[in-house]
Amino acid sequence: MTVHTTHETAAPLRVALIGLGAIGRVIAKELLARQGEGVQLLGALCQHESEGAELGLPVVTTLAALLALQPDLVVEAAGHGAVKAYGPEVLRAGRDLLLVSVGVLSDAALLAELEAAARASGRQLLLPSGALAGLDYLQAAKLAGLSRVCLRSRKPPLAWRDTPAELLLDLAKLSEPVVFFRGSARDAARSYPKNANVAATLALCTLGLDETLVELVADPTISGNEHEIEASGAVGELHLTLRNTASPDNPKTSLVTPYSVMRSIMARRAVLSV
Ligand SMILES: NC(=O)C1=CN([C@@H]2O[C@H](COP(=O)(O)OP(=O)(O)OC[C@H]3O[C@@H](n4cnc5c(N)ncnc54)[C@H](OP(=O)(O)O)[C@@H]3O)[C@@H](O)[C@H]2O)C=CC1
Numbered sequence: 698m699t700v701h702t703t704h705e706t707a708a709p710l711r712v713a714l715i716g717l718g719a720i721g722r723v724i725a726k727e728l729l730a731r732q733g734e735g736v737q738l739l740g741a742l743c744q745h746e747s748e749g750a751e752l753g754l755p756v757v758t759t760l761a762a763l764l765a766l767q768p769d770l771v772v773e774a775a776g777h778g779a780v781k782a783y784g785p786e787v788l789r790a791g792r793d794l795l796l797v798s799v800g801v802l803s804d805a806a807l808l809a810e811l812e813a814a815a816r817a818s819g820r821q822l823l824l825p826s827g828a829l830a831g832l833d834y835l836q837a838a839k840l841a842g843l844s845r846v847c848l849r850s851r852k853p854p855l856a857w858r859d860t861p862a863e864l865l866l867d868l869a870k871l872s873e874p875v876v877f878f879r880g881s882a883r884d885a886a887r888s889y890p891k892n893a894n895v896a897a898t899l900a901l902c903t904l905g906l907d908e909t910l911v912e913l914v915a916d917p918t919i920s921g922n923e924h925e926i927e928a929s930g931a932v933g934e935l936h937l938t939l940r941n942t943a944s945p946d947n948p949k950t951s952l953v954t955p956y957s958v959m960r961s962i963m964a965r966r967a968v969l970s971v
């Protein structure tokens with residue numbers, strides 16, 4: 698629970714965004730609507746300067762220009778490539794970094810580089826719950842000992858277009874759900890960078906990228922994105938099913954994702970935060 702009463706005396710949190718796609722655009726609109734509530738959106742790093750025009754948001758096209766805006770927090774919502782290109786430099790420059798594209802942390806060398814950069818500058822690498830839920834319980838359960846954690850992600854065929862699933866299935870002709878991937882969270886996140894970030898988030902909160910099990914399902918009977926978590930350990934069991942509405946702008950992405958980022962951002966200035 699985060700109660701969005703902010704510390705009026707604290708300086709507003711200065712936020713900069715990377716990416717103005719399905720997720721970044723919602724975050725930008727929400728932040729712009731909440732200026733004065735302890736947060737201030739400074740601008741966004743995009744591939745084209747014209748992208749922020751409709752929002753009235755300053756857009757820059759280089760990381761140096763984004764860092765020159767002096768953000769406290771940089772929020773990435775642009776994909777694995779952007780994290781590789783900019784992530785370590787953001788932390789080295791002494792800014793906190795919130796990653797939406799969590800699956801890129803399946804690259805062990807990049808994760809080590811980001812952690813080293815955060816340690817050296819005394820800043821934080823932050824991960825939102827994204828399209829998932831239950832991570833608070835699971836992190837508590839991990840302290841007592843977890844024995845098994847599985848994620849099953851179901852999405853409609855449309856959401857698996859332009860992914861390796863197309864080599865395994867005829868997506869246009871599916872008439873029933875098909876499990877086309879079974880493996881580790883690391884392999885899922887690496888092979889499906891726009892669809893299985895949740896696998897990495899769950900794994901990093903629980904048994905790790907190699908021990909957390911993942912199934913990916915193409916399901917022609919659903920319209921949104923569904924995630925089922927099953928976990929067991931010393932404190933009990935968790936069975937959780939999420940039936941997420943898809944973003945109207947990107948069928949791969951659950952609509953809740955940018956709001957989970959908003960929750961994480963607002964929590965940094967909240968008086969009461971859980
Ligand atoms: N943690 C989670 O639960 C979830 C994480 N995700 C992750 O979030 C990412 C974004 O999702 P979504 O917004 O739906 O995707 P979109 O494709 O709608 O938007 C991505 C945006 O980032 C831009 N972009 C790409 N590379 C760069 C770059 N180097 N610098 C600046 N901008 C860049 C793209 O521009 P252009 O189109 O011009 O290339 C596009 O506008 C996904 O790739 C996925 O990795 C998604 C869903 C859930």
Ligand SMILES: O=C([O-])CC(=O)C(=O)O
Pocket residue numbers: 828890891892893894895896922941949950951952954
């Ligand atoms: O938004 C979702 O449902 C999950 C997703 O795309 C991801 O984790 O990459």
